[in-house]
Amino acid sequence: MSEESELSEAEVLGRLSFVTNARMEARASEAGLSIQQMRLLGILRDREPTINELTVHLGVDKSSVSGLVIRAERSGFVTRTQHEQDGRAVRVRLEPAGRALIDAASSRFESDVENTFAALTGPERARWLALTVRLLKAEANERGLGL
Numbered sequence: 001m002s003e004e005s006e007l008s009e010a011e012v013l014g015r016l017s018f019v020t021n022a023r024m025e026a027r028a029s030e031a032g033l034s035i036q037q038m039r040l041l042g043i044l045r046d047r048e049p050t051i052n053e054l055t056v057h058l059g060v061d062k063s064s065v066s067g068l069v070i071r072a073e074r075s076g077f078v079t080r081t082q083h084e085q086d087g088r089a090v091r092v093r094l095e096p097a098g099r100a101l102i103d104a105a106s107s108r109f110e111s112d113v114e115n116t117f118a119a120l121t122g123p124e125r126a127r128w129l130a131l132t133v134r135l136l137k138a139e140a141n142e143r144g145l146g147l
Contacts, residue, residue: 023112031105036060040068041077041102044094050083051090056145077101 007015021035028038036058043049043057054065069092072078077098083089094102117125 019116024109027105027109027112030108031101033101033105036064036068037072037077038102038105040065040072041094041098042106044078044092044098045102048081048091048093051092054092056143072098 024038025035028035031038033041039058040054043054049057051062051065051069054069055062058065058068060068069078069080073080075097077095079093079095080090081093083091117128120128
């Protein structure tokens with residue numbers, strides 16, 4: 001029996017999570033960001049969510065998200081704008097300084113990922129990606145989020 005078949009899905013996912021988080025934390029640190037700040041900026045690359053939507057995406061409470069957004073706004077990375085339909089809500093938008101920071105950190109992280117996946121063939125990588133996207137979509141649907 002190979003070592004690969006002796007590991008459960010939970011063990012493999014846990015180990016992959018540790019590797020991924022360590023690399024993300026290293027890239028965030030290089031950019032002078034916390035891992036939560038990096039996640040916030042990453043989420044904002046392709047959307048302008050409300051604070052409530054960010055709580056779901058980040059998995060933390062509203063006061064934590066509000067503090068995170070306030071600090072990012074003070075640093076010039078994001079701005080808050082009034083929600084067009086709900087005057088009580090605000091949307092959070094990524095600013096050019098925040099985009100430059102997250103793009104640079106993401107580029108370095110993508111190089112890390114490329115190195116991790118170098119052990120797989122092209123077809124293996126494609127299959128892994130397809131299966132993982134399917135799992136992520138199912139999880140996102142369960143949580144009421146878009147992928």
